[in-house]
Amino acid sequence: MQDLSIITNWIHNFLSSLMPGWLTVTVECLLIGLGLLLVYALLALFYIYYERKLCAAFQCRLGPNRVGPWGLLQSFADMFKMLIKELIELKHVDRFLFALAPYLVIIASMLSFAVLPWGNGLQIIDFNIGIFFLIAVSSIGVLGILLAGWSSNNKFTLIGSLRSGAQMVSYELSIGLSVLTMVCLAGTMSVTGIVEQQSDLWFIFKGHIPAFIAFVIYMIAGTAETNRGPFDLPEAESELTAGYHTEYSGMHFGFFYLAEYLNLFIVSGVASLLFFGGWMPLHIPGWDAFNHIMDYIPSVVWFLGKAFALSFVIIWFKWTFPRLRIDQLLSLEWKYLLPINLFNLVLMVVIIVCNLHF
Numbered sequence: 001m002q003d004l005s006i007i008t009n010w011i012h013n014f015l016s017s018l019m020p021g022w023l024t025v026t027v028e029c030l031l032i033g034l035g036l037l038l039v040y041a042l043l044a045l046f047y048i049y050y051e052r053k054l055c056a057a058f059q060c061r062l063g064p065n066r067v068g069p070w071g072l073l074q075s076f077a078d079m080f081k082m083l084i085k086e087l088i089e090l091k092h093v094d095r096f097l098f099a100l101a102p103y104l105v106i107i108a109s110m111l112s113f114a115v116l117p118w119g120n121g122l123q124i125i126d127f128n129i130g131i132f133f134l135i136a137v138s139s140i141g142v143l144g145i146l147l148a149g150w151s152s153n154n155k156f157t158l159i160g161s162l163r164s165g166a167q168m169v170s171y172e173l174s175i176g177l178s179v180l181t182m183v184c185l186a187g188t189m190s191v192t193g194i195v196e197q198q199s200d201l202w203f204i205f206k207g208h209i210p211a212f213i214a215f216v217i218y219m220i221a222g223t224a225e226t227n228r229g230p231f232d233l234p235e236a237e238s239e240l241t242a243g244y245h246t247e248y249s250g251m252h253f254g255f256f257y258l259a260e261y262l263n264l265f266i267v268s269g270v271a272s273l274l275f276f277g278g279w280m281p282l283h284i285p286g287w288d289a290f291n292h293i294m295d296y297i298p299s300v301v302w303f304l305g306k307a308f309a310l311s312f313v314i315i316w317f318k319w320t321f322p323r324l325r326i327d328q329l330l331s332l333e334w335k336y337l338l339p340i341n342l343f344n345l346v347l348m349v350v351i352i353v354c355n356l357h358f
Helices: 005-018 021-058 074-084 095-115 130-138 141-151 155-186 191-197 208-225 250-275 288-294 299-318 326-353
Strands: none
Touching: 005 021, 021 074, 021 095, 021 250, 021 299, 074 250, 095 130, 095 141, 095 250, 130 155, 130 191, 141 155, 141 250, 155 191, 155 208, 155 250, 155 326, 191 250, 208 250, 208 299, 208 326, 250 299
């Protein structure tokens, strides 16, 4: 397996030979920030096109097919249109909080981005409480949504933000317990440590039934956490026009739009990290020749391929199931997912203590 830390270490040593230490760190932070912004924008454009094409396939349509070959430039055209749209200033709103809300949503997804293990040796933040940090920073996004709904001084945005707050706070419990179940199996909260624990077999296979239950609950809760159908009540067009971002225009609306798609990638990336080995290739004990062939595939390809495949499942949910009512949505979490998750966590601990896992 190629170790990309060789490249990053070479860049660090090259910069260190040209400038003092403090300036080296500053330049590296700028380069990482620019790289994150570039990847963030490209992934958002890809996901917009990806969902449109999948939606069209589910509905027996062609999808984008006019701008560029196979409609590949449609997302770029939409991006430029969004960039030149006017930012409309509204009366009777809390101007500071109204402007702050979309940036909080973007900051939450950018910080979560930094924890993901993109490849072998290609990770921005790597420390022993990486999973704890990921859960903490990802919860900032709900503050932006609540502020957007309240500061807009509109009954539709307020209802949408309250729905979203109740939904995200509720389903964060299931996400946290599913993550905790896999952390118990790994024995560490380090992202690199979790990936390395799956070098012989991915956790979805190693953890028996509790790992599979945790994966199913994580996917359901992750879909709800990103406000995607059938859990898209905060943005229900038929009831709330556009929900908490009704009053936003131009790039401020674009920030919410980008964050929704990037949160889809983050949920999928964390699922690939916890259950499918992150960037780790598929290794089967005893199949040395097969494992050797799998090692030739670049680690970045493994991670992105798993994330895109899991995103396909979440998009499939949206275009398959009808939207739930708010009481059904909260009942699903508090009456079913949360008790099952608590029992599943205890079951995983028993399996670990009795050494029953592979």
